[in-house]
Amino acid sequence: MFDTHELGRRPGALQRLTRTVDTPGDFGIQGVIGVPEGAPMELELRLESVMEGVLVTGTARASAEGECVRCLEPLGLELEADFQEMFSYPDADDRGRAITEPGDDAEDDEDRLFLEDGLFDLEPLLRDAVVLALPMQPVCQEDCPGLCSECGARLADDPDHHHDAVDIRWAALQGLADSLEPGDKDEKSGAEAGVDEKQEK
């Protein structure tokens, strides 16, 4: 919650604030990337008093943590998110007049945010701005080659990585499978069939 009492209600009044807050929970894209709960978030705010309320413009900076969608390597990201929102005085309509017939613009009011006793809640606004600024598909590097489809090795660590047509580890596993199920090789399906194919090359 932020206080606008110091700003006052005189239109044109301006106040700049910088504050570091603890990031609330659920700031990010679940299971992909986000700003950890409790991590410091730097806020730069500009509060401007206008006829109908307070216009809040700001920037949030924080470090997000997630993992590369291709190679699953943990990654960190310095995040900067801009936001702007109007918080209206509860007793004024959108042109700053005192409301004489409440409920008149009920539909317009649904999307409006209001000051409560001169306070405004920045959290929902911040959460939206941060989530928007996050990559949906974070990668550890632009050209991350991902993981080897055969053994799961991280290809960025081992660019020359390749498998011979008959991989010795698969051959060993296949030998084991053959000894357990003699003679029914043709009935295998799915992943095991794929292994057979590679071996036959």
Ligand SMILES: [Zn+2]
């Ligand atoms: Zn990666």
Ligand SMILES: [Zn+2]
């Ligand atoms: Zn491999």
